[in-house]
Amino acid sequence: MTSRADCEALDAADPLRALADRFAPGDPGTLYFDANSIGAMPKDVPARIDALLKEWRNLRRRGWSESNWLDAPRRLGAKLAPILGASPDEIVVGDTTSINLFKTLAAALSLRPSRSRIVSQAGTFPTDLYVVQGLKTLRPELELHLVPDGAAVEAAIDDRTAVVYLSQVDYRSARRLDIKGLTAAAHAKGALTVWDLSHGAGAVPADLDASGADFAVGCGYKYLCGGPGSPAYAFIARRRQEAVKPALAGWMGHANPFTFSTDYAPGPGMARFVVGTPSVIANAIMEGACDIWAEVDPAQVFAKHAALGDLLISLTKGILELGSPADASERGGFVALRHAAGAAVVGALADAGVVCSFRPPDSIRFGLSALYHRYVDMWEVAERLCRIAHDETWKDAKYQKTKTI
Ligand SMILES: Cc1ncc(COP(=O)(O)O)c(C=O)c1O
Numbered sequence: 001m002t003s004r005a006d007c008e009a010l011d012a013a014d015p016l017r018a019l020a021d022r023f024a025p026g027d028p029g030t031l032y033f034d035a036n037s038i039g040a041m042p043k044d045v046p047a048r049i050d051a052l053l054k055e056w057r058n059l060r061r062r063g064w065s066e067s068n069w070l071d072a073p074r075r076l077g078a079k080l081a082p083i084l085g086a087s088p089d090e091i092v093v094g095d096t097t098s099i100n101l102f103k104t105l106a107a108a109l110s111l112r113p114s115r116s117r118i119v120s121q122a123g124t125f126p127t128d129l130y131v132v133q134g135l136k137t138l139r140p141e142l143e144l145h146l147v148p149d150g151a152a153v154e155a156a157i158d159d160r161t162a163v164v165y166l167s168q169v170d171y172r173s174a175r176r177l178d179i180k181g182l183t184a185a186a187h188a189k190g191a192l193t194v195w196d197l198s199h200g201a202g203a204v205p206a207d208l209d210a211s212g213a214d215f216a217v218g219c220g221y222k223y224l225c226g227g228p229g230s231p232a233y234a235f236i237a238r239r240r241q242e243a244v245k246p247a248l249a250g251w252m253g254h255a256n257p258f259t260f261s262t263d264y265a266p267g268p269g270m271a272r273f274v275v276g277t278p279s280v281i282a283n284a285i286m287e288g289a290c291d292i293w294a295e296v297d298p299a300q301v302f303a304k305h306a307a308l309g310d311l312l313i314s315l316t317k318g319i320l321e322l323g324s325p326a327d328a329s330e331r332g333g334f335v336a337l338r339h340a341a342g343a344a345v346v347g348a349l350a351d352a353g354v355v356c357s358f359r360p361p362d363s364i365r366f367g368l369s370a371l372y373h374r375y376v377d378m379w380e381v382a383e384r385l386c387r388i389a390h391d392e393t394w395k396d397a398k399y400q401k402t403k404t405i
Pocket residue numbers: 096097098099125127128167171196198199219232
């Protein structure tokens with residue numbers, strides 16, 4: 001049985017332990033397990049906002065030419081590239097994940113003009129499916145073929161398939177798909193891949209280049225700690241970039257935006273995936289996190305993340321049923337435990353100083369971050385959960401209407 005002292009020893013030996021000091025602490029005594037929803041705030045964010053506000057006050061329109069506001073989509077993308085296994089010129093930061101899903105899916109479809117089938121998973125995050133439904137208003141011939149689970153994807157790919165369009169990690173169970181294997185299966189049939197990395201990036205490897213992935217997107221605000229509503233990111237493999245003619249073409253993705261030409265000409269490489277004016281304030285906040293990502297060793301992050309999850313699973317065994325794969329190589333960023341009254345348990349945990357999240361029907365999600373979680377946090381949360389389960393605190397009437405957002 002792992003003791004608190006064992007966990008403290010793991011923390012003492014953790015090569016990443018100093019990184020936790022780069023993040024602002026939350027309420028004292030509260031443990032935050034919601035990196036699957038919103039990651040912690042880097043400590044230097046207030047100073048970054050102050051510096052930006054000063055630029056706004058003093059530079060005003062000269063900020064566009066005298067500061068680095070316009071470069072942010074590519075600069076931040078380059079800083080995120082190592083943790084995604086991409087090259088610096090393959091990522092741009094900007095827009096939302098939903099918008100980037102539209103951009104990448106439309107691009108992938110345009111590279112396979114004679115095919116109209118999109119293969120995806122029925123339980124994938126709804127926005128991913130809504131984007132296809134929206135695209136169908138422009139291309140009614142599109143056919144969305146949904147399979148029940150990851151195991152059924154490969155058999156569903158055929159020579160009518162234009163795009164295999166998947167989430168790397170299931171948002172309810174954290175089950176992780178094999179980007180490399182499924183991309184190879186898609187390529188074998190002449191199809192392309194679009195991956196939504198939202199529940200994996202910053203926690204588990206995506207290895208985009210090594211996997212041969214074509215397109216990918218993901219949220220900036222989860223494990224990547226980019227802040228509430230932070231910009232998302234998009235990836236196009238370098239070998240595909242020059243062939244992409246963006247469907248959502250905007251002036252900031254033009255080869256020469258300030259010539260104000262009537263005709264769109266895509267900018268070089270990923271520059272074409274920038275659409276409009278960058279969100280300068282949101283980018284300034286997100287850069288605090290990107291600077292940390294640019295420094296860390298991805299292999300250390302992934303190893304610690306897997307170890308934290310394994311520890312949490314072993315410490316909560318016998319308290320609640322595991323809803324995620326037990327094997328870390330099949331798991332994404334969070335660990336899900338199952339309970340029929342999951343929302344009430346999440347409410348009781350919040351009152352016990354544990355912030356986690358619920359997804360119907362029964363998934364209680366503990367989002368883990370290798371950047372700021374300690375091994376002893378796993379011990380602490382298991383203790384508090386054990387108490388709630390034993391005392392059945394969650395049965396209290398006040399928890400029966402817990403908001404599940
Ligand atoms: C897999 C996945 N994709 C996309 C999103 C959200 O996209 P957006 O940033 O456009 O709101 C989420 C949000 O939780 C998600 O889990």
